Amino acid sequence: MHYLCKVLAEKNPTLLDVHLDFVSLEAAAKIHLKVLAEEMQAIVKGLEKVKQELAASENEGPVSDVFRKTLKEFISGSEAEAASVTHLYTEVGKNADSLALYFGEDPTRCPFEQVTTTLLNFVRLFRKAHEENMKQAEVEQKKVEKEAETDKNKGTEEAE
Template sequence: MPVFNWVALKPSQIDGTVFTELNDEKVLQELDMSDFEEQFKTKAQGPALDISALKVKATQKAPSKVTLMESNRAKNLAITLRKGGRSIQDICTAIETYDQQALSLDFLELLLRFLPTEYERTLIGKFEREQQPPEELSDEDQFMIRFSKIPRLAERMNVMIFLGNFNDTAQLLMPVEGPQSLPWAEVRWGGGRGVGADAALSQLLEMKSTDRKQTLLHYLVRVIMEKYPELTGFHTELHFLDKAGTVSLDGVLQDVRSLQQGMELTRREFMRQDDSPVLKDFLRVNSEVMEKLQADSRTAKEAYESAVEYFGENPKTSPPTTFFPMFMRF
């Protein structure tokens, strides 16, 4: 027959449609398919199909299995569950008790993509109301039913991922201990010497001499070397300047805000389930850590803005990645 372009419906789209009422065997008994094929076959078409064999095949066709998920989503969930390497009950119990030892962080992040949708919850409800046997379901569908029964599932999953990421993220955000932890403060006060400037730093590179052979920055360097040689070593007092030039202050502040949001979510979950030793211990150990991170982030923001404004720059348009390299070039 000529090619006929059509799109097969997904199993989840068939429920409640006319296709669930069709009986292939009955239709094949009633219709003369040989006449249909003869009328519509292409010129290159071979001999007609054996309709009797087709009828037998339709009779032997196994009944379709009940499914609660779209096929690709079910397949991806099956792959994820195999990576977890645990039973349905073990996985769900670990989530209910916030057991981070039982489930890896990578597995939790993968599983977060399979939170039951509203449509899937509707299908689950219908399946249970009809009291259909669970054996009709695939393993991933059975998992989805048990998974959907966990109270505040999304909140629990996000809390577990937050708990797993907190220590590493907090360590990355902690400032280096000691007076060298704020290079922008060192720039602001110049190690006590007061390396000030009346013009904005960006203008030092923009303003050129009459012969266009040197910038104002080049001129200042020559004057300092000739008239104030004791200041030529000022850069030795500016520690970690190169590293400061690679920091995104906005990114750091956003990371701290994200941690605070995760901490607030954890506190809300603990208030709802105050018998959880995992949440209780986490809050006891890390609440002060979070407070220190917030205080340090405020200090960093204020110190950086003060240093930038001191040199006539705008903190909103002069991020560390452009501000500190000016001193490196100087």
Template sequence: MRARNNKMTLMHYLCKVLANKLPELLDFWKDLSNLEHASKIQLRFLAEEMQAVSKGLEKIVQELSMSENDGSVSENFRKALKEFLCFAEGEVRSLASLYSGVGRNMDALILYFGEDPSRCPFEQVVSTLFNFVRMFKKAHEENCKQLEVEKRKAEKEAATEKPKINASEKEIEHSIHSQEEMGDGISGQCGMPIYKVDSGNSQVCSR
């Protein structure tokens, strides 16, 4: 959505309002530093990998159980397998717990944005949020650049107007000075004697 001048979008307006009223929210995206990585997660692949790990562990347990019938021939094998299982089972349980936690957090995130987890997949929510952050940052940067352009334009106009103002002030001062000189000249003329010649007699008249 763009304004009539095709320069300001709704996102530009949102950034402008936040900059004026809640500037501390302009860097909210810094709290979402892992959002780009999260947007690349595919839950389907995570589920497949988790299932593959669980099945792999089950096969190892079966191998250990079957080797019990081999007697002393498989003694070293069973020993190594048991040591591995002691470590692997704990790791798989921890991984399964993390996977369950991821699922709960994803559902909570979807609900937080007012969507239904059964209808709106996690990938869509995160992708939308990531695009919003990207567009928000871009709009804010463009707003800052526009403000800088307007500031430079105002400074340039002020620099252009200053000589004109100075010239006008000088003209006013010159006009006032000329009027003062003219007034002094008139005053001087009023004080000068004027001679009239009447029938050969000189008379002095003062104005």
């Protein structure tokens, strides 16, 4: 990794800022698609239970008119929201698969969580290696300057 950073510093220093392209990677690495799927299913099942409650209240007569009206309004808005969540989850799944494919992985064998964790580890190691290279270069530069100063002082003493 240190060698890679050194070569990039010489050939194309703008690539050393690759971490800027992954600003959301740490947050993405915390996402678990299985948990999202379970939560989405819970929402859909909960909405079905509310619909069943509405159907059951139809037999209660005028006593529950306000209740039915409120439930109908809730269901109307909730169905649109549930459909939106389902659509977004489908898009997330497609994007997760595309991400794995982009990095040469099979999405069925390398899940999203593994891809993001691997990328996050790479970016962290890359940044650390670059920082260590910079510190090493700084130390070497100071050493050269100190040697130059020492040589200069020796030359001055010999001239006297």
